[in-house]
Amino acid sequence: MKLRHIALAMCAVATTATSATTYAQQAPKPEDQIRYRQSIMNVIGRQFGMLAAMAKGEVPYNKDAAVKAAGLIETLSTLPAPLFGPGLDKGAPTKAGTKIWSEPDKFKAALEKMQGEVKKLPAAAGDLATLKVTAGDVGKACKGCHDDYQEKEFRN
Amino acid sequence: MKLRHIALAMCAVATTATSATTYAQQAPKPEDQIRYRQSIMNVIGRQFGMLAAMAKGEVPYNKDAAVKAAGLIETLSTLPAPLFGPGLDKGAPTKAGTKIWSEPDKFKAALEKMQGEVKKLPAAAGDLATLKVTAGDVGKACKGCHDDYQEKEFRN
Numbered sequence: 001m002k003l004r005h006i007a008l009a010m011c012a013v014a015t016t017a018t019s020a021t022t023y024a025q026q027a028p029k030p031e032d033q034i035r036y037r038q039s040i041m042n043v044i045g046r047q048f049g050m051l052a053a054m055a056k057g058e059v060p061y062n063k064d065a066a067v068k069a070a071g072l073i074e075t076l077s078t079l080p081a082p083l084f085g086p087g088l089d090k091g092a093p094t095k096a097g098t099k100i101w102s103e104p105d106k107f108k109a110a111l112e113k114m115q116g117e118v119k120k121l122p123a124a125a126g127d128l129a130t131l132k133v134t135a136g137d138v139g140k141a142c143k144g145c146h147d148d149y150q151e152k153e154f155r156n
Numbered sequence: 157m158k159l160r161h162i163a164l165a166m167c168a169v170a171t172t173a174t175s176a177t178t179y180a181q182q183a184p185k186p187e188d189q190i191r192y193r194q195s196i197m198n199v200i201g202r203q204f205g206m207l208a209a210m211a212k213g214e215v216p217y218n219k220d221a222a223v224k225a226a227g228l229i230e231t232l233s234t235l236p237a238p239l240f241g242p243g244l245d246k247g248a249p250t251k252a253g254t255k256i257w258s259e260p261d262k263f264k265a266a267l268e269k270m271q272g273e274v275k276k277l278p279a280a281a282g283d284l285a286t287l288k289v290t291a292g293d294v295g296k297a298c299k300g301c302h303d304d305y306q307e308k309e310f311r312n
Contacts, residue, residue, distance in 0.1 A: 036202050039195035043232075046192050068231065075228050076199075 030091025037083035055135040070125035077118040093154040114141040186247025193239035211291040217284045226281035233274040249310040270297040
């Protein structure tokens with residue numbers, strides 16, 4: 001898994017939406033990696049927002065949509081780890097706290113806690129009662145990590 | 157499919173990464189929808205960049221990583237359509253061309269062309285020779301739509 005993360009980080013090239021067919025072998029710029037990190041977290045947040053709204057009864061439960069969102073969240077949750085790696089603490093405005101880089105082992109443990117909870121989502125999403133419990137656990141893991149490692153305002 | 161898109165757009169709430177456990181039922185702000193659209197397209201672009209680099213031999217082919225990326229791209233490709241809907245042509249800096257909103261039927265056809273090509277990716281990604289052909293087709297569909305509907309610079 002770790003190797004795949006590294007491979008993804010190495011391979012993910014600084015392609016822009018403007019030139020989808022232009023690829024380069026060089027390492028992506030920190031600003032592109034930070035933007036990628038933010039994109040992944042944004043999609044996770046939006047998709048989980050939908051699941052949590054279903055779990056809370058704020059929107060109607062839709063099994064197909066819930067299972068799809070859960071699978072997407074699980075896949076996305078495996079991507080950000082290398083994007084919090086060395087040198088990616090600055091280069092673009094970010095809310096990622098400097099503690100991520102000063103206590104990487106603790107941060108890694110918090111990320112893995114989140115990933116562990118998220119792994120349960122796809123199986124849970126097919127049943128509303130189970131989703132309620134699991135979404136609560138995932139939400140706590142998200143919040144715990146954000147409380148500890150996310151700044152209130154952009155820095156850099 | 158269309159209903160699910162609408163449901164996703166309605167459900168996707170204006171949660172921020174800061175407050176992952178706070179959700180609201182109100183429609184998301186245009187600026188949040190535009191940011192969400194950009195996040196999805198960015199993740200698609202990065203993941204497809206990796207696949208295309210494998211297809212071109214610029215990075216080593218890794219079957220597991222390729223299949224994972226292809227599945228992720230396929231799922232993400234189903235999300236942006238409602239994010240190009242009415243009222244989302246402005247509200248934040250965007251490269252999305254105004255033609256998207258002045259000729260929505262043509263744009264919809266271009267999006268569906270892309271989705272049709274992307275649907276073939278997961279099955280193709282497990283074999284490098286097949287991936288080369290399919291990634292080429294997907295790349296052309298991406299480029300065609302970007303050429304016609306994406307501005308070179310941010311507007312708004």
